[in-house]
Amino acid sequence: MAGFSASQVPHVRTIRWWLISIAALIAIMVLVGGATRLTESGLSIVEWKPVTGALPPLNQEQWTQAFDAYKTIPQYRELNAGMDLAEFKTIFWWEWSHRLLGRVIGVAYLLPFLWFLWRGALGADLRRRLWLIFGLGALQGVVGWWMVASGLSQRVEVSHYRLATHLVLALLIFAGIVWTLRRLVDQPSLTGSAAVPARLKITGVALLVLTFVQLYLGALVAGLRAGKIYNTWPDIDGGLIPSAARLFFETPWWRNLFDNTLTVQFEHRMVAYTLLVLAVLHALDAVRSRAGKAAINGAVWLAAAVALQATLGIFTLLNQVPTALGLAHQAVAIVVLTAAVIQAERLAARQPEPASQKLVLPVTQIG
Structure with missing residues (x-):
């Protein structure tokens, strides 16, 4: 080894x-x-x-x-x-x-x-x-x-x-x-011979980074008790996007990103949507790229975990964070993080697809 x-x-x-x-x-x-x-x-x-x-x-x-x-x-x-x-x-x-x-x-x-x-x-x-x-x-x-x-x-x-x-x-x-x-x-037994596009590695790392950003925002929501207010979905504070005056009324403006309960909860929602869309696109790209069974399965499971977490987050919010739902939401967050780490490491362990392989066609198909 x-x-x-x-x-x-x-x-x-x-x-x-x-x-x-x-x-x-x-x-x-x-x-x-x-x-x-x-x-x-x-x-x-x-x-x-x-x-x-x-x-x-x-x-x-x-x-x-x-x-x-x-x-x-x-x-x-x-x-x-x-x-x-x-x-x-x-x-x-x-x-x-x-x-x-x-x-x-x-x-x-x-x-x-x-x-x-x-x-x-x-x-x-x-x-x-x-x-x-x-x-x-x-x-x-x-x-x-x-x-x-x-x-x-x-x-x-x-x-x-x-x-x-x-x-x-x-x-x-x-x-x-x-x-x-x-x-x-043992890496060779994991990676096999399949190569992956560089963009798949990039989105794998991006998903891991974004997961940590979301975890940090979730902790701010918890610390501010922001999950016990604005308990509607998909609207928040009367609309899909709150007014700028409500989102940024504290000075200096950047304090709203961490201290304003409406802004923090809105950030948490937006990052959740972004994470879900990116996870689904990553899974589709893994399938389309034929990245190998392990990479495809990892991408699909990650997307499924993010979707479950988003759904659970909505129910937790609508019910004003009861203890059972709050703990379930936190438990699935750990599952999402685990899947994101495994997928990012799995892709990092593979060799990127050589550019020449993307361009070369069989002679019989030319012309």
């Missing part, structure tokens, strides 16, 4: 299953994080204790102390005043579970990684990739607390900017692992 010495090849299967497990844990953590946000539980733990915080309150006195700490922040005073201890425990367990998963992922990643390093099981390229993913994971822990801290003093919720950063970084780590997993598969 390319990139591995003879002594490293026997470890590849184990490395694959390890990375699959980490990717699955990250996906679960993203969904738990979504539930934590939808249930307004993210500020229930007001301290960051990376080691001792792994243990929840173990007796009545500790529960009282945790609840009293929560009572000191604006969210309790302005949104949850009068909450009893039983209600506090409900939101506490969501946030504690989210943080516990983060710790589990850290340990599940670091210990096997160190073992593989000790055994010399990693090729140089793979080793660099895995160190980068580890660094991003460590940064994610810091970003998570940076996000929570934004809601502890003057706000009743976390900053939507920091929420979006936290989510996109988690999904970037997830995408990095999926891409790395693809590179662990």
Whole structure:
């Protein structure tokens, strides 16, 4: 297998299953994080204790102390005043579970990684990739607390900017692992002899980039609670396209792109339409170009996932983001991202179609 010495090849299967497990844990953590946000539980733990915080309150006195700490922040005073201890425990367990998963992922990643390093099981390229993913994971822990801290003093919720950063970084780590997993598969057996046009590679990368843009906008929508307003479709604020005065009334104008709930939701809708159209065109192009069974199937499945996600997004909006639909929308977003990463990597691994092959005709067909 390319990139591995003879002594490293026997470890590849184990490395694959390890990375699959980490990717699955990250996906679960993203969904738990979504539930934590939808249930307004993210500020229930007001301290960051990376080691001792792994243990929840173990007796009545500790529960009282945790609840009293929560009572000191604006969210309790302005949104949850009068909450009893039983209600506090409900939101506490969501946030504690989210943080516990983060710790589990850290340990599940670091210990096997160190073992593989000790055994010399990693090729140089793979080793660099895995160190980068580890660094991003460590940064994610810091970003998570940076996000929570934004809601502890003057706000009743976390900053939507920091929420979006936290989510996109988690999904970037997830995408990095999926891409790395693809590179662990023996490439010749995947690509075969079929070549693909350069434009198909370009649209594959564009779909992946656009997916990340949409994920960021979705996080802004969530952080601004923008999904709970303008709950009509296909019109928004009385028309297919809102008036410019409504879309751009804040100054400077660019703040509307991130802070104006109408503008952010409108952006999210427009990017969704663009993503769907591009995914369908990409699939049609893959079929027309005879790009090979794997590339065609990947393009079709990606288009189907985007279509399902768009449909689910509409129902989620029309119903004002109930928890079940909100989590389903987030889960399918992970499916779309996975399909986009796999398709982009698959096309990147293939040789582009030589220009000469597009021009040469059999002699019998000339004239």
